[in-house]
Amino acid sequence: MVENPEAGLFELDDEHEAFRETCHGFVERLVMPERDNAERNGFPSALWRQLGAAGLLGIGHPEEDGGTGGDYLAMAILAEELAKVSGGIAVTILVSSYMAAPHLARFGSPTLREQYLRPVLRGEAVAAIAVTEPSAGSDVAGLVTTGTEVDGGYLINGRKIFITNAGVADVVLVAARTGQPGSAGITMFCVESSAPGIELSLPLAKLGWHASDTREVSFQDCFVPSDRVVGAVDSGFRQIMMAFQGERIALSGMGVGLAQAALDEARVWARDRRAFGVPIGSFQAIGHRLGEMETAVTAARLMTYQAASRLDRDHPDAAKAVAMAKLYSARVANEVADSAVQVFGGYGFMADSPVALHYRDARILRIGGGTDEIQLQILAKTMGL
Amino acid sequence: MDFTISDEHARFADNLRRYFADRHPVSEARRLFDSPEGYERTAWRNLADELGAPGLAVPERHGGSGFGYEELAMVFEAAGECLASLPLLSTCGLATPALVESGDEPAQQKYLPRIAAGELVATLALTQGASGLDEGATEVTAERHGERYELSGEARFVIDGATADLVLVPAMTDAGLSLFAVDAPDETLTATPLVTLDLTRRQADLIFDRTPAALVGPAGGAEKFLLHCLRLAVVLLASEQIGGAGRVLEMSSEYAKVRYQFGRPIGSFQAIKHKCADMLVQVETARSAAYYARKAAADPEELPVAASLAKAYCSDAYFFCAAQNIQVQGGIGFTWDHDAHLYFRRAKSASMLLGTASYHRLSLARQVGM
Numbered sequence: 001m002v003e004n005p006e007a008g009l010f011e012l013d014d015e016h017e018a019f020r021e022t023c024h025g026f027v028e029r030l031v032m033p034e035r036d037n038a039e040r041n042g043f044p045s046a047l048w049r050q051l052g053a054a055g056l057l058g059i060g061h062p063e064e065d066g067g068t069g070g071d072y073l074a075m076a077i078l079a080e081e082l083a084k085v086s087g088g089i090a091v092t093i094l095v096s097s098y099m100a101a102p103h104l105a106r107f108g109s110p111t112l113r114e115q116y117l118r119p120v121l122r123g124e125a126v127a128a129i130a131v132t133e134p135s136a137g138s139d140v141a142g143l144v145t146t147g148t149e150v151d152g153g154y155l156i157n158g159r160k161i162f163i164t165n166a167g168v169a170d171v172v173l174v175a176a177r178t179g180q181p182g183s184a185g186i187t188m189f190c191v192e193s194s195a196p197g198i199e200l201s202l203p204l205a206k207l208g209w210h211a212s213d214t215r216e217v218s219f220q221d222c223f224v225p226s227d228r229v230v231g232a233v234d235s236g237f238r239q240i241m242m243a244f245q246g247e248r249i250a251l252s253g254m255g256v257g258l259a260q261a262a263l264d265e266a267r268v269w270a271r272d273r274r275a276f277g278v279p280i281g282s283f284q285a286i287g288h289r290l291g292e293m294e295t296a297v298t299a300a301r302l303m304t305y306q307a308a309s310r311l312d313r314d315h316p317d318a319a320k321a322v323a324m325a326k327l328y329s330a331r332v333a334n335e336v337a338d339s340a341v342q343v344f345g346g347y348g349f350m351a352d353s354p355v356a357l358h359y360r361d362a363r364i365l366r367i368g369g370g371t372d373e374i375q376l377q378i379l380a381k382t383m384g385l
Numbered sequence: 386m387d388f389t390i391s392d393e394h395a396r397f398a399d400n401l402r403r404y405f406a407d408r409h410p411v412s413e414a415r416r417l418f419d420s421p422e423g424y425e426r427t428a429w430r431n432l433a434d435e436l437g438a439p440g441l442a443v444p445e446r447h448g449g450s451g452f453g454y455e456e457l458a459m460v461f462e463a464a465g466e467c468l469a470s471l472p473l474l475s476t477c478g479l480a481t482p483a484l485v486e487s488g489d490e491p492a493q494q495k496y497l498p499r500i501a502a503g504e505l506v507a508t509l510a511l512t513q514g515a516s517g518l519d520e521g522a523t524e525v526t527a528e529r530h531g532e533r534y535e536l537s538g539e540a541r542f543v544i545d546g547a548t549a550d551l552v553l554v555p556a557m558t559d560a561g562l563s564l565f566a567v568d569a570p571d572e573t574l575t576a577t578p579l580v581t582l583d584l585t586r587r588q589a590d591l592i593f594d595r596t597p598a599a600l601v602g603p604a605g606g607a608e609k610f611l612l613h614c615l616r617l618a619v620v621l622l623a624s625e626q627i628g629g630a631g632r633v634l635e636m637s638s639e640y641a642k643v644r645y646q647f648g649r650p651i652g653s654f655q656a657i658k659h660k661c662a663d664m665l666v667q668v669e670t671a672r673s674a675a676y677y678a679r680k681a682a683a684d685p686e687e688l689p690v691a692a693s694l695a696k697a698y699c700s701d702a703y704f705f706c707a708a709q710n711i712q713v714q715g716g717i718g719f720t721w722d723h724d725a726h727l728y729f730r731r732a733k734s735a736s737m738l739l740g741t742a743s744y745h746r747l748s749l750a751r752q753v754g755m
Contacts, residue, residue: 283655284654284655284656284659285655285656285659288655288656
């Protein structure tokens with residue numbers, strides 16, 4: 001977003017506009033052709049190095065670690081463009097580079113950054129983050145996986161659930177309790193997925209995000225050396241909360257992209273599909289609905305860009321803007337995807353229809369990265385309630 | 386429970402509709418905006434003489450016709466349809482059930498025959514806006530002096546509070562919540578009429594300053610019967626809401642057929658016809674809830690759920706339809722001379738009276754143990 005209001009009337013500046021073109025070109029050329037295959041067989045692993053080579057895995061990461069510059073706004077744009085293809089593909093990429101890797105980039109030691117962050121940003125390794133537990137979803141401070149200090153390191157014991165990328169990750173950022181109950185006793189660990197004591201479930205079957213690998217991860221006396229602690233011991237909660245801001249921007253961008261793609265499909269369909277002798281888009285019930293969709297997508301995009309820009313500038317209301325953008329974009333994605341299916345009629349209900357894919361993928365956006373209710377709770381808090 | 390509408394009830398509803406359309410067209414409500422009372426005593430008495438409406442839920446031994454709340458609810462529906470300016474909710478919806486349910490025979494003998502005859506306007510001075518009989522709903526206390534009591538404190542937003550001849554007041558005593566009768570006017574009772582959104586139903590703030598009052602019903606424990614009364618009032622108000630909601634839908638569909646734009650009736654545009662269809666869905670679901678509640682009024686087991694269900698649905702439906710109606714009418718619907726805004730005002734004020742839709746949903750949640 002522009003720094004000087006006179007410069008661009010709430011439009012993207014040239015640099016970000018050019019970046020969108022880059023993302024769009026990459027996605028059309030290399031990601032879109034993989035969509036159907038990925039929905040059936042999972043994320044195409046060849047894409048990782050291509051993403052890395054294009055610099056799309058290193059946005060906002062330090063250049064000395066292999067990052068490629070850019071900011072949260074650029075990352076939101078990438079999320080938007082990826083989600084136009086498939087939520088499952090988008091989230092796989094975004095989790096590795098922009099939800100898990102930031103823990104290493106911000107809080108990891110030079111050794112950890114060299115050993116794990118650099119390969120992730122090049123697309124030579126994949127990262128996952130394991131915070132959620134069967135009994136601790138939104139309530140991160142309630143997690144019960146333990147990290148018990150032993151000679152030379154920690155033994156991790158517990159179960160993590162809904163872990164995106166678990167089956168494809170080389171490195172997992174794990175939150176475990178090392179101290180007192182509550183938010184003050186949590187530590188982040190960098191764990192190799194091949195470490196003894198880690199057990200993965202089979203991939204969990206999901207309503208949507210079919211191209212994404214999601215599993216339960218169990219730890220049984222999994223030894224992690226002391227030098228794999230990420231950040232300070234017992235300060236993991238704060239680190240997680242900080243990383244959530246970027247995660248929510250990514251999800252918010254995904255909501256915008258998904259909604260835009262569903263809208264684009266619906267618009268073309270409304271123009272080409274004829275019923276009662278005329279294109280269905282000439283009926284007000286359809287034409288006006290598309291008008292509503294367009295308005296909602298534009299509003300969600302503006303909110304997302306503003307939130308990302310505020311985060312980039314450490315604006316005092318950044319957290320508030322992020323919560324609003326995440327809440328709103330997720331809702332818009334659901335409403336617009338639903339409308340798109342309605343516009344398509346019976347064809348939209350077929351599994352292979354692109355709007356059916358977006359409809360499946362939309363629902364998780366109101367849950368992952370903090371549910372609607374959590375965003376509202378944050379907002380209530382910022383309003384002094 | 387039998388949901389069929391008997392021929393007798395259908396005829397009664399038909400008569401009511403005709404009566405109210407004839408005697409209380411909306412133009413009457415407009416005429417009464419500027420009157421000090423907001424309604425006319427003669428019209429109230431006529432309603433008693435010609436329809437016996439105020440006495441429908443009054444037992445026969447007290448001069449009523451001994452029907453029930455189901456029939457009274459039909460009167461509310463017809464009155465709501467034309468925004469009749471009458472002290473119906475205050476006298477029949479709140480005060481009559483309070484007197485009947487108090488079980489206080491002398492008080493009933495004293496007041497109910499005059500209510501049934503249309504000679505007495507009565508109200509219940511419960512602060513509106515408080516959701517019901519929750520803790521703190523009354524800020525009036527009663528002090529005993531021999532057989533008499535004196536009330537002090539304030540009740541806000543009392544319906545027809547400035548014009549009622551009888552003000553029934555829930556007040557705290559040493560024995561707990563009790564109901565009292567105050568004959569108005571009284572020099573120790575200050576009534577301040579309020580300027581409210583709804584021009585067709587008056588409210589007032591009442592301040593009691595050692596106001597003489599007579600106990601009605603038992604000393605203490607009044608919440609037991611008052612809660613039941615409020616639920617009956619809610620059922621009646623929901624009926625009034627459904628009358629209004631049905632009317633605004635009618636206004637919209639009538640206008641959509643005769644208003645031409647772009648060479649066609651606007652009702653032929655999907656943007657308008659679908660809006661009307663959405664209103665119909667709202668009205669019919671709300672009507673089902675309201676009619677169920679009407680039937681359930683005679684069944685203390687079902688009433689709590691049915692009343693809250695009806696109020697939650699009818700409040701939302703009426704407000705939705707009243708707002709949509711303005712949209713359908715377009716520019717003319719936004720003018721003072723058009724009736725749309727009067728219904729919009731009534732819809733809003735009725736949605737807030739006797740507990741909002743949210744309050745009643747919460748109440749339903751509580752009733753299922755949440």
